[in-house]
Amino acid sequence: MRSFSFSIFFLEWWLTRQRWTARGYYKAKPSILVIPSATVALGGNFTILFHNEQWSDFSDEVHIYIREQFYPKPNVSVSPSQVVAVGGNLTIHCKNEYYQESEFYLIKEGDLDVLQKKRPRRNLAVFPITNAKASDGGIYWCYYGFLASPDQRYSCFSDKVYINITDPALNKPSIRVRQKGPHALGAKVQILCEGPEKGLNFYFHKSMELIASQMAKSESYMTTFTINMVRLEDAGSYTCQYHLRGNPFVWSEPSDPVELAVRADSPVGNIIRLAVAGLVLLVLVLIVAEAVYLATNGIIFPGWWLTRQRWTARGYYKPKPSISVIPSATVALGGNFTILCKSEGHQRTEFQLYKEGPPASLQLLHTELTERDEVLFPIVNAQQAHGGIYRCIFQSVHNEQWSDYSDEVHIYIREQFYPKPNVSVSPSQVVAVGENLTILCKNEYYQESEFYLIKEGNLDVLQKKRPSWNLAVFPITNAKASDGGIYWCYYGFISISDHRYSYFSERVYINITDPALNKPSIKVRQKGPHALGAKVKMLCQGPEKGLNFYLYKSMELIPSQTAKLEKNITTFTINMVRLEDAGSYTCQYHLRGNPFVWSEPSQPVELVVRDPSLSKPSIKVKPRGEGSLGMNITIECQGPEKDLKYFLLKSKKRIAPQMTNPDRNTAEFLLSLKRQEDATDYTCQYHRIGNPFVWSEPSDPVELTGSGKKLASCVSSPFLPKSRSLQMGMNLWDYRCTG
Template sequence: MRFLLCKLGDPNALQDVELAGDVAEFPIRRVSQRDSGNYSCRYSINLNQPIWSEPSNPVELVVAELPETKPSISVSPSGVIAPGAAVTIRCQCQCEARRLFLYKGGIEIRELDAAGDGGEFTIPSARLEDGGVYSCRSRSRSEPPKWSYPSEMVRIIVVELSYPKPSISLRPSWGVALGGAVTVRCRGLYQNVRFLLYKDGNPNVMQDMEPAGDLAEFPIRNVSRRDGGHYSCYYCSKLYPFIWSHPSDPVELVVAEPKPNITLYPSGQVAPGGAVTIWCECWCRGARFLLSKAGDPDARRVMDPMGDVAAFPIRIVSQGDAGNYSCQYSTKWDPPIWSEPSDPVELVVAGATDTSEPGMTLAPPHPGNAGPGTRAEGRKSTSTPHKRDYTRGNIVRLALGAGVLLALALMLAEAAHRWRRGGH
């Protein structure tokens, strides 16, 4: 069979192919805007005088511009808004946006020219009907125009604030490490109410719950850095959904970095004058490390390593280096967030040399000695001299020694007597 590919309105785009089967493929390996359009094809039996078929139904090739990155959207003030309050919706985009479009519930409601990297849509006096879900998009002025993806959606709640504020707390209350779990607890003054939790400055994390009693729990099971911040909550009656409480006092969730590991190399005791390195390791990048020694604030050292391991060498170890060390690290943000301290590791330094009189070492104290001031044998001691020991064991030893000496003297005297009798 012989196949012919045609593009509507472009006679230069004709392509044909002859093959043994009944399927022809016409690849376009680098698609451009010129390739967009309607295509159709024909076939014929490969004879000397081919007879062509009717053209196929056309198929349209649409070449679309790649969309730009989606903009971000924020609302001020965040949370629940009282009627009559002024609301600002900001749409921000790092793109070629020259026109911004605001959507409510997926329907375009307003547009404006971008100023710099974004623009603001204002609601001077919020009404109940202004509540809803909003998003925005950007569009370039180029032809054909480039549209961005829609932003994340943000919810605006406009209600009367009449009920007393609820209480809010964290469990555990002292913060949580990365990857840990925490629960935000909101307690109202009435039973069977609806609770709403929001994070200050980020209305995208709003959550609601309808518990059976007066307590709602919002768990965060795998805490990330984004979860840190201030939280507040509201409640409303299920019978009157447009009347809400005043916001609770905010509570701050502090996300702590996990504690690092600390090790010594070499491990075990280190001799004075030797070398040792204290290694601190974390699951982080670009962190700042702080090494501390228990009871010695002057021994602190700071390091900014390239990776996630910091090495603190002690090249000439002395007795003053002995002790317990720990380390922690922080982000380089402003303000920084510090991790928990590592578990302590102990650096043990073996017995040192007394440098006041070279060549002499400190002898261990013995019973009756003055203690550490006593010198080893061969040196004059400053301690009180030993008293003679007249114990029974020593008397026996002295008697045996005297007996041996007496026997030797008698043997020598007998030998001398025989020698003289022999005429020598």
């Protein structure tokens, strides 16, 4: 019978929960994910990936491990290859060149824990992946530590290896050359790659070597790889592959190959050589024209300038695109960087990225068609071969005339071997416009090294120092808005020929406050003091719409939030107030498009919380009985201990504060009855002197009654100095009188 009753109860509970779920009252717990990994380098970054007013259950827990990196990184390799078919086997090798009897850990990006752990007798750990599945594709790295070491320090993370899984169940793509060959030197050739789905990401290979990647349009099965001017070295065998949308590590098998044949000698080739000779002649003519311009006060040269302007207006001439590197042109071996190319105002453009090859030649690396006026070319797992000089060009889809080449950008690949330097900023990482600061970079282990200061987004080293000792000082004087940004440093040794450098230091973030920007304002929407568990909203308002606001408690950053594009105000919500939320809050904003130029902080606002664990004060009126016009009365408030600060509340509104004497636990408030509306409820509260943001609950109310018209005003208290006594008509923050 008990079992039957329990079953009915459980079934009813299950049905109720289903109804709640259907109506949105109950939400299943969310999943939780850590990017890139739950094992994080000390000073590194990680991201934890459901917002609704109705809160769900808590997710499963995730444990974050912070590793102080001290020992050199291990070497990592994959055997037999980083590309393996479904069902195949591979092995990841992690080797420590310097120490034995260490424990190795294998990490996979996105996993919530260490994937495998090994403690080999020697300095090589072997991590097998057998019967490979699609889910085994991804980014892996390893590190090591010493169980016997009490300092809990580990090695730096190894370089990353990229495991790609080819799935024979996926349909192969097809590939063809649009124009019939053999092709003349200098001809434009288009190679088309087609897959089984729309919007796939295709990779283009020559003799099994990746040379370009490109995404098909969302409505197309096909993409086009273009060689604008065929050279002899472009002849060869080409294939293409695609990967699944949403999983860049599961690939199709390569297409069947297609041959690109090039004619070594052709009339077009002769025309090209004649064109080159003509260009040389044109350069000589321009030099002579400049000389004539100088001799004739500039009559000829303006004519050339006007002709160029006409060409530009008709689309025959395009200005060169801009080029930049994210995060920096100085890249760690195995690191990632992105080259950004941008045209000015040209929509629906095709960009091409080139790298300088052998003398006087450019190698086409990537082609990208975009609806926007800019494109990103990402390069992952950078190797020494990725170092060098890059340029880009573009053309509009409506006009086949190509732009000039962009300015060049030089990529430096740094093999990191020595321990990273310490970096600090003096006097602060926040500085006002026009002030000075210094970035200090210190190498704890070596002297006579050369230090380099990097700023994110710069195309070259910002400053270079070779101090006598192991400390480099990089000054930034008369700070401007453009000095805000992310900085780091590293060092190397000019006298050593192995071209190895230190690891990059931690990043420092330089923020510039501009007094010319209007301060934001801040307020608490609900009146306080607030009960524990209450929902509180703080509103921060700035001078423009869509600003990014930052909320601080006692000058410590808590969250950040962007206002909606059509609003100049944002709301920071504390869903369940705790005692530790009590305090002083301010907010700031930064300019759109420049996260390192900030306003000054707002004026502070106080969040006051009621603590139910504090004993309520008691309250009484002297003399007892009914009051009369002009009568003076005393309201006495008594707390549980001495040296408290009390507040008198009239109809739940604060009207006067009062400090007790150190040897007393009571405060007295003197009132003169003068108006009928002063015959109302009075309560009092207190807080401890050292914690002004946590108050007691209000006392029980006491009611003043009387006959006739009455009036009340605050009068001076015998327990306050004369300079702080409350006088008729005074309207100060702490001593506002409402009677």
